[in-house]
Amino acid sequence: MPLTFRKSFRIFPGVRLNLNKRSWSVTTGGKRGPRHTTSSTGRRTTSVDLPGPFGWRRTRSTRHTR
Template structure:
């Protein structure tokens, strides 16, 4: 059985700092409306919960080289 670590800290209403063993992320948004998440690994996610079993999620990962974004 694997041991995992995950912690979510509410900073302000609608703002959360999420921590796990390898990275951290910042989530801004509420239950009703879009949520935007920025991760220390370079991933940016926008999600929106719709009524019922539906939802929308779009994820983008920036190209990183040595901690810098590579423009091509």
């Protein structure tokens, strides 16, 4: 079983810095309303918790050109 690393730090109320083995990301938003996450790899995610066990998430990826 592979080992994983993930750590999240609260910077300000409603702002979190997330670290993992390959990248970092910043998440803004709280428990109510949408959350927006921007990753160092170019991935942008918007997510919303819905009533009950439901939720909605949209992920956009920015392709890097060399």
